[in-house]
Amino acid sequence: MKHLTLIATISLVALSGCDSAEEVQTPVPESTVAEQSMPDNAVELVAPDNQDPADLIASAIKLGNFKTLTVTPDGDVIGKPINPSLADGWRRVSVSGVRVIDGDTVEVKYADGRESDRVRLIGIDAPESKQKFGDVSKSTLEECIGDKPVTITYKEIDKYGRLLGKVFAGSTDCNYRQMVAGSAWHYKQYANGQPNDDADIYADAEKVAQLLNQGLWSDINAQEPWSFRKEN
Numbered sequence: 001m002k003h004l005t006l007i008a009t010i011s012l013v014a015l016s017g018c019d020s021a022e023e024v025q026t027p028v029p030e031s032t033v034a035e036q037s038m039p040d041n042a043v044e045l046v047a048p049d050n051q052d053p054a055d056l057i058a059s060a061i062k063l064g065n066f067k068t069l070t071v072t073p074d075g076d077v078i079g080k081p082i083n084p085s086l087a088d089g090w091r092r093v094s095v096s097g098v099r100v101i102d103g104d105t106v107e108v109k110y111a112d113g114r115e116s117d118r119v120r121l122i123g124i125d126a127p128e129s130k131q132k133f134g135d136v137s138k139s140t141l142e143e144c145i146g147d148k149p150v151t152i153t154y155k156e157i158d159k160y161g162r163l164l165g166k167v168f169a170g171s172t173d174c175n176y177r178q179m180v181a182g183s184a185w186h187y188k189q190y191a192n193g194q195p196n197d198d199a200d201i202y203a204d205a206e207k208v209a210q211l212l213n214q215g216l217w218s219d220i221n222a223q224e225p226w227s228f229r230k231e232n
Contacts, residue, residue, distance in 0.1 A: 066207065067200040080201060082173055087195035090155045098150050098167075102129050103137025103183055106145075106167060108152060119152055120162040121175045123194045123202050124184035125225045130232070132223075133216040137183040140215070141167075144174040156193070164193065179205040182215025185224055 068080035086092060097109035101118070103126025109116045126137040146169060154165025167174040178184040179202050186206040191199040209217050216222045 066204045068197065068204045069208075079204075080197060082176060082198060082201055083196040084168075084171070085196075086153060087155075090153050090195055092151055092153045094149070094151050098145050100138055100142045100145065102126060102134065103141050103178060105162070106141070108150070118160075118162040119154070119165050119167060120158060120160075121167060121178070121184075122154075122164045123166075123187055123191065123198055124175050124178050125187040126178060126184040127216060127222075128225050128228055128232075131225065131228050132219065133183070136215065137178065140181050140183040141174060141178060144172060144177045145169045148172070153195075155195070166195075166198075176202060176205060180209060180214070182209040182213075182217045184216075189226070 070078050093110075095108040096111040099107045101107060104121040104124050106119050106121070107116055108119055121141075126141075127134040129135075129138070145167065148169040151168045152163060152165050153168065154163040156164045158164055176198075179186060186202045188199075188203070191203075194202070209215065
């Protein structure tokens with residue numbers, strides 16, 4: 001297998017449970033990776049033997065009309081960071097406990113004894129529990145949260161009384177991580193509710209996951225959850 005290591009610097013996320021960050025830098029040859037110690041924020045993408053990962057990403061960016069990724073003349077892939085600051089009208093709250101319900105919904109508890117809230121992860125739509133990849137999507141979100149300190153950023157409450165927001169485990173945007181891992185679709189129907197430049201960043205993450213056949217994208221017949229809900 002050939003490897004492409006993406007070095008990042010803030011809080012975007014990863015594949016295979018790794019945390020990543022703001023900026024994607026130079027592809028590192030496999031031999032170099034083996035010889036050096038991997039930084040904590042390194043993310044490793046794996047491509048088939050007959051596919052050069054750098055070519056894969058570069059051609060994807062060229063053909064996929066990516067809005068937040070560019071390729072430098074040296075072949076470096078540069079990603080636009082998710083802005084961790086709060087957009088207008090958004091609030092940030094810390095929680096003391098999190099229970100993952102499925103790949104895009106969690107229940108959070110507060111240290112002060114307030115009634116718990118359910119949070120619908122904004123910008124993504126994960127497979128339903130009874131769908132193929134439903135269990136995988138839930139597990140991916142559980143892995144992202146782990147035992148890290150969790151904060152929720154949100155602006156609105158939906159008709160079901162759920163907070164519509166982003167789940168941060170430490171500095172990792174778990175909503176975005178679901179996209180990168182191929183554990184959810186970008187919920188384009190509601191993209192206008194996403195803060196900052198998240199809509200474009202999530203859309204590009206979905207394209208890369210598709211190109212790498214990550215998670216649900218390994219199944220050409222994977223059904224969108226909104227279609228599944230209409231049929232069931």
